[in-house]
Amino acid sequence: MVYVVCVALLASGALGGYRMLKGSADARRAEQLAQHVARAERQMHAFATAWANEDWTTAARHTDSPEAAASLLESVDRNLDPSALTITVGDGVAERADEDDGVVVVPFTVRMTVPRVGGFAYSSKARLVPAAEGPLVAFDPSVVHPELGAGQTLAVAKVQERGAILDRTGAELVASSLVGEVQDGRGVSGLQKRYDETLRGSAPPYAVAVTDRQSGKAVKPLLQSDVRPGRDVRTTIDPDVQRAAAAALDVAATPASLVAIKPSNGDILAVANQPGGGFNRALVGTYPPGSTFKVVTAAALLETGLQPSDALECPRFAWVDGYRFTNQDEFTLPAGSTFQDAFAHSCNTAFIEARDRLDEDTLAETAAAFGIGGEWDTGVGTYDGSVPVNVSDVDKAAAMIGQGRNLASPLVMASVAATVKSGRFVQPRLVPDAVDRPHQAPRDLDPEVLRALRSMMRAVVTEGSGDALRGLPGRPHAKTGTAEYGDEQPPRTHAWMIGYQQDDDLAWAVLVEDGSSGGTDAGAVAAEFLRQLATR
Structure with a gap:
């Protein structure tokens, strides 16, 4: 028992001595590591001080690539021309704790004022590597700024130009x-x-920008x-269609506009105005639509059961509560003329004489099926039309032919033609990414009504007032309009034509301010537009 105890005591004493020796070695290594890190920090301070003092040669001597370091530091200074340059060096950390003479990483922060930019600050870090003469900054472009790569420098640059x-x-x-x-x-x-x-x-x-040095x-x-x-x-603008629209407006002698739409999805393909600057009458103009509104009126009458082949007289005058309505140049149609004839030749009196088939709110309700009067979310400011409920017989008579209180923009009337083409209202859009809630019409038009409207709009071209489009490719369908405005006597007029291409996904509207005839003045612009498109 005594022997065993003595051995145990001797063993215990030996272990204690080992621990003392090991602790002493660890302490020496820790001290050596701390001294190595301190040397690296001093070297980094020397490098940073010379850099801040614009002494590139001295700064470069503290690196392992003096020539490259001096060149880049001088390039950055020349490009930025900084003032109040300060560099704050942080505490170094050995990359490997088990090496007392290895790589030391030293963080630092650069602050300066740069002309045209103002305050500019960033944080970076340097790796100090062992060398015979002591730790040196391992130089590469990222030491000057962490975003820099080979062949790059810092310079003042104009930030990306305004978006287009x-x-x-x-x-x-x-x-x-x-x-x-x-x-x-x-x-x-x-x-x-x-x-x-x-x-x-x-x-x-x-x-300040990363810049290619070469x-x-x-x-x-x-x-x-x-x-x-x-x-x-x-935007949704098609450059070919836009060019055709702009070229077509050269035909107009007075201010005019042309809008083209893709009926299948509502994309606005062209918006052209003459003159080109200032007021955008194509989108926000507020005009009586005149006889182009007869597309809506015809839809309302068709829904009452009136057929395109039904007889509908076209007298010279129509009297409503003492107010006389007439046709342009007081024309008439022969006895036995039909609803389609009245539409094709744009007979005001025939439509007005059919007003009793409609209630006071019928035109407003039918216009809503074409999207008129809704709040359109197109990605651009637009006037979306207005067709109020009629308040008198004279008010209804005027509304039947697109006069009175009915108002629309060329965009609205192009959409009317697009609705006939596509079979349903699809809200126009110009900037799709900005459209959150496109307007939805409260109802769709009856397919039979749409078929009749298409036949009647084709007849405008083949036998009626749209003869300016006759023979043009694409089988255009159209409706002309001459809208009175103002208080002068005789009243002044705007000329309209709207339509779509049967053989293409295209609908359009033309407005010529102070035009005397939709078929002549607006028709000439529309015809030139379709000719331009045919050659694109």
Whole structure:
């Protein structure tokens, strides 16, 4: 027992001595590591001090690539021309704790003021590697800024230009009255104004950017995470259709507009105005639609059971409560003329004489099936039309022929033609990404009514007032209109024509202000538009 106890005591004493020796070795290694890290930190301080003092040669001597370091530091200084440059060095950390002479990583923060940019700050880190003369900064471009790569430098660059208004192909849109203007960097009209925040973004005009040293081209602006460059806005405009529309308006002698729509999905393919700047009458113009509204009136009458082949007289005058309505140039149609004849030749008196078939709210209700009077979410400001409930017999008579209190824009009337073509109202849209809640018509038109309207609109071209389109490709369907406005006697008029192509996914509307005849003045523009399209 005594022997065993002595052995145990001896063993215990030996273990204690081992621990003391091991602890002493660990302490020495820790001390050596701490001294190595401190040397690395001093070297980094020396490098940072020379850098901040713009002493590239001295700074470079503290690196393992003096020539490359001096060149890049001088390039950055020359490009940025900074003031109040400070570099704060942090505490170094050994990459491996079991090496007392290995690589040390030292963080640092750079702050400066840069002309045209202002305050610019960032954090980086340097790896200090062992060398015969002591730790050196392992130099590569990322030491100067963590985003830099080979062949790159920092420079002041203009941040991404203002976003552009694009057509459906991604090319910059050419349509001045639609695109609008920019003054002092801000949109003041058109789509430039509506989407100014998107187009401008929140980025400053200039920023420090990673830049290719050879070409001088900015590669990447160094922006704060919450800064957003300007973005493009893409529209549905088809450049070919837009060019055709703009060229067609050259035929008009007075202010005019043309809108084209894709009936299947409502895409607005062209918006053209003459003159091109300022007021966009194509989208927000408020006009009596005149006889183009007879498409809506005809739909209402067809729903009462009136057939295109039914007799409908076209007298010279129609008297309503002492008020005389007449046709343009007081024309008449021969005895035995039909509803389709009255529509094709745009006989006002025939429509007015049929007013008793409709209730006071019928026209308003039928117009709603064409989307008129709803709140359209198109991605651009529009006037969406108004057809009030009739308040008197004279009011109804005027409304039957698109006069009185009925108002529409060319976009609305193009949509009327598109509805006949597609068979249902599809709300037009110009900037699809901005459309949240497209307007839905309260009901669709009856298929039999639509078939009759299509036949009647084709007859306008083949035998009626739309003869300017006769013989053109695509089998155009149309409706002409001459709308009175103002208080002058005789009243002044605007000329209209709306229509669609049977052989193409296209509907359109033409308005010529102060035109004397829809068939002649608006018809000439529409015909030129379709001819231009045929050659695209």
